[in-house]
Amino acid sequence: MCLVTCVSSVIIGLPHHSEMLGRSKEFACRLWNSLATTCTGQVAVKHIGNRSDNLPAHDKVARYERDPFLQESYAFDRVSGRIIIEVLLEKQIYLFNEWDNAAYSRKDLDPDLIYFLEECFDEIPFAYEVQLNIAINEKERDPAREGAIAEGVKSQFRHYLRANKRRLQDLYRRAAVYIAISAGFLLTAGLLEGMLTGRPLHVALLQGLYVGGWVFLWEAISEVSFSRGRAALSHKIRAYERFLRAPVVFTSATKGE
Secondary structure, X not given: OHHHHHHHHHHOOOOOOHHHHHHHHHHHHXXXXXXXXXXXXXXXXXXXXXXXXXXXXXXHHHHHHOOHHHHHHOEEEOOOOEEEEEEEEOOHHXXXXXXXXXXXXXXXXXXXXXHHHHHHHHHOOOOOEEEEEEEEEHHHOOHHHHHHHHHHHHHHHHHHHXXXXXXXXXXXXXXXXXXXXXXXXXXXXXHHOOOOOOOHHHHXXXXXXXXXXXXXXXXXHHHHHHOHHHHHHHHHHHHHHHHHHOOEEEEEEOOOO
């Protein structure tokens, strides 16, 4: 923020740019503050957290009953207020990629299962917590390994969560770099304003520095405020964090299911 303030102080007295800077100075400082935490390796993700706890259980029930799509597609636990994602398999090994011979806790999930779960994450509103129910043919169940299997299911999405947080952190850092470059251009232009003469080449140089400074500042604003990539990453991070909080329940499937 000190860098932005320094640039603002140099240029604020210039008659041709003071009005523009007055409108953008406050926003630029707020943007710099929001990006400062990323320089220390922290990711500022808006709207991430367990917000569903703020919705009372009876409100979740009422909301579920008013949503025909949720009622048709998902079961609902009225006690816990969780939407239940159900997976029915003949064998528990079908949860995982058939080419992966690692231990259950480190196996890659089956691509079709990943796609199915991702679709469920997108369909279920964040007002609800979720629960994963895995129904397996009773003869194929191995209760002794179910804990490792549940850990393996979550391990895949734990990896996705880390990867998306890293991408979001890179996005914020890139915006911080744009702000630093913008501040350098504007500071240089402000310092050179009183030194250069009115020759066309000098005027073009100053205007280029000012334009470049505002372009880089706009790029930073665009990255943080209008980027679809940022919104998609934030959405996925919320979805993965919610899934990692979800209990995984194993049940026996009957022949009629």
